[in-house]
Amino acid sequence: MKTKNTDSKIKVLLLITGSIAAVRIPLLVSQLAKENFEIRCVLSKNAERLIKPLSLSILSRNPCILENDQWSNIQSKPLHIELCNWADILIIAPLTATTLSKWVTGNADGLIPSILMANMKPIIVAPAMNTQMWLNKAVKKNYENLQNYENVLSLQPSEGLLACDAFGTGKIPPNDLIQLAIEFIISDSQNTYRKDLLNKEILITGGCTIENIDAARHITNKSSGAMGLLLAQVARFRGAQVKYVHGPLKIDKDLIDGIKRYEIETSFDLIKALKNEISNCDYFFMNAAVSDFKINSDTSAKIPKNKINDHLNKNFELVPDILQTISKSKKDNQVFVGFCAFTGSIDEARITIKEKIIKKGCDYLFANPIDLEGQGFGFSAQNEGWLFDTKNMEHYIKKTSKIDLANKLITKIISVKK
Template identity: 35%
Template sequence: MEPVQRVLIGIGGGIAAYKVCEVISTLFKAGVQVRVILTDSAQQFITPLTVATLSRHPAYTDADFWQPHQRPLHIELGEWADVFLIAPLTANTLSKLSYGIADNLLTNTVLASRCPVLLAPAMNTEMWQQVAVQRNWQQLLTDLRFHALAPGYGLLACDRVGAGRMAEPAEIVTGVQSLLHTSGKRDLLGKRVLISAGGTREYLDPVRFIGNPSTGKMGLALVQAALHRGAYVTLVHAPIEWAVPQGVQAIAGVNAHQMQQAMLENFADADLTVMSAAVADVKPAEYSQEKLPKRSLPEQLPLAPVPDIVAELGRRKQPHQRLIGFAAQTGDIITPARQKLQQKKLDAIVANPIDKPNVGFGSDFNSAVFLDNQGRQIEIPHCSKLKLAHQLFDFVSGLYSRGQKTEVRSHSDLS
């Protein structure tokens, strides 16, 4: 049985406060217990009744802070939380946190807690770019307890287009879910992680291609998990329909040859490489620069092999590098995955079924069996792709140093 997950949300005074309502609702629907603190200024934008209705629990304000309680309220809340989200983080609250000032319920609770704190700033571009604000931001992030969702670029409430827009609710929820799994650990801090994602396309002419249903969602989850654990991430991707997260070096390609070039160019610098892309096995032997008329299509399409990228990476792998592969299979998923693990000189492989409902290509969920070259094998039941990504990094954590004995966390453990 999964342990209860508890998230405390502090809402600051800014128009972006309305976005936090979606975060509260999404977390509650996912079975997370949510408690909310509203600053006095936050109540100028959303009401305690709104967040209480969404979280199914009364909201806390400074008025509650000064009422008698069996135990001090800020102590009680600080000890209760597994993760503390502050969104929107205003310039005012940021300055208080950077100097350890505690003059309201929100800031007192931060100092009275030990759990990881996720920060999602939101403010006008000029405010965000002020030297004092940036100094406070950088100073606060020297404390590894604090995790950042830096503001994005876009249209602001002041009609300015620029930096300062709070992260979108889906990105915030993903950050919270990562911290619930890792408890804030950054075991990939300073490591360079290379990830491939998406399904390659091998074109016959400008409009027809040999491809597969991969959307790259598993690759996105791996990117998010690696970022949240402190890694420098390089993503090599085939055509995708999602936005690459901030802070990622992204290299786009279409076919296997382009992906091979990008992977080989970046592989030497990588500590850990995860080849999650669904790369085509063959391509049309000939390519037409113009669309072929239907009558000109061959009855039998001549095919040619494409580069075996993961095998080439296995041949080039240095002793300090770790290489993880994926094997999407139907029926028996273990035997072909174990063969691929050995033949391609992988350190570990993810065998995942594509013939089960609501897993694999296009789904937000997955299931898998992890195998490594030390003979370990662990089954991961149906879960979100983000959770599977974190469990994969847990599984391979002991492979970073050759010969190091690996301690694997149970897949029921929760970042």
């Protein structure tokens, strides 16, 4: 998620309102500053009671802007207009019920509501409030109205222990997820932010599967689950209803926030979960790295080391191809996408890849090299790859961050007419 660029900085205007969750925002400012974003902070009067403007000024390297600055004598133009013109991306975190109400009802009373009314740039919304407030009918109606704003990327509040000591929904989304949303918008910068997957259901698998050898040993692979998760978050940011079926993840768990997900362990668990969900989806991304082998005998006891070789020789078997199995139930209106990691040159892999598309019964296969430095496994790794279809398409996506690759991959797939 690095954004460091010596040529230019992305300008982020951070609007902070008076939820107790505002105390977490200085950490977000510090995190974004380290990633080389240029940040300006605007504090509401209530937020000013919770965090010190001086702290935000020091962390952002820019003066913190307060409500009383709106009509300052030193301004040469209306401050809310100047700030909107300056910013590339806006974030409102936390968004309170009061500010939400002002925004959607056209009440520009105050600097932050004025900015929200005047803004046409992409804006990331991170609500935070008590659960009962969040579930209030008026708040829910206002939030639903906000979803019709084309430039708004909404992050639902998280579930957890709230400041009032109640457990429920209302926590501000994690800072890492807010930064991921920024990365998504930057990736989408050549196009206006769009919700082009509204009313679409997308099923995505990711991560590794695990097969037990005995009570103490197992077979698995290096997959971290990062690519599948980023496909899931990008699809959600673009408006889709997403379900993510995954094995054990080796990534920051905060980045899972907001995704409806099911954790599995074995290949049997995975195919069982897919059979329950596959008929409802419009798009299916089979990104999980399934273990190639499993043991077909009882694995509840630990095998002595001097007997493990015999145990493996007698009980080893190949795991059936899950995508090939699931594709047998594919409907005409569904799009299935497979993934293929390879080593060596694309010229050598091309024939095998095209054979796999037919064999697996999918519409597309994305092939990416894993033997190049800095590419392959893990969240921080970059990737490149080639998207093939069943005919003659071969679309190359150059080396980039995994979230940018996920975004470009989805864009290409939904743009092709079946």
